[in-house]
Amino acid sequence: MRASGLLAVGSDTVMGTAERRGAPRVGAREQQYYRPLWVEEPARRRRLPDPVRTAAVRAVLLIAVTLIQAMVAFLCTMAGSWLAFPMVISSVVSTIAATWGALDVWVTRQVWNQRHGVVSVPSSTARALRRERRRTRRQERAAERAQERIRRRGAAGQLSHS
Numbered sequence: 001m002r003a004s005g006l007l008a009v010g011s012d013t014v015m016g017t018a019e020r021r022g023a024p025r026v027g028a029r030e031q032q033y034y035r036p037l038w039v040e041e042p043a044r045r046r047r048l049p050d051p052v053r054t055a056a057v058r059a060v061l062l063i064a065v066t067l068i069q070a071m072v073a074f075l076c077t078m079a080g081s082w083l084a085f086p087m088v089i090s091s092v093v094s095t096i097a098a099t100w101g102a103l104d105v106w107v108t109r110q111v112w113n114q115r116h117g118v119v120s121v122p123s124s125t126a127r128a129l130r131r132e133r134r135r136t137r138r139q140e141r142a143a144e145r146a147q148e149r150i151r152r153r154g155a156a157g158q159l160s161h162s
Contacts, residue, residue: 048109049116055108059101066094 073087
């Protein structure tokens with residue numbers, strides 16, 4: 001007898017599909033069905049660098065505190081409390097700090113990209129143009145080498161100029 005619905009759900013996840021349909025039990029070990037709790041998926045975007053992530057967390061905390069202070073200031077104002085004025089002043093200061101925090105994330109990200117480089121994938125047209133330029137440069141160098149070879153051979157092979 002099962003004491004709670006939680007056990008019933010838990011034991012159903014361990015049972016195989018054949019057992020749930022009423023098929024005869026072959027063996028408890030052979031028939032167990034393993035289903036992972038979650039499936040790992042590759043990340044869509046790369047992880048933020050540590051300094052940028054730190055700045056982002058700081059900014060989110062500042063913005064959250066600012067929103068809470070603004071709500072408390074509004075409620076104190078509606079209630080006519082003496083705390084309304086100090087809360088409004090602190091909300092203004094906190095708004096400035098939250099704006100600074102958001103700008104800090106942006107600046108930190110720009111500095112990180114400048115110092116450590118940005119992974120960029122050139123477009124196919126840019127790649128084709130570079131390939132074409134390389135091909136023409138190689139051809140020019142090969143032609144120059146051939147001309148130089150001809151000049152050297154021509155001078156060495158002659159016995160006289162007359």
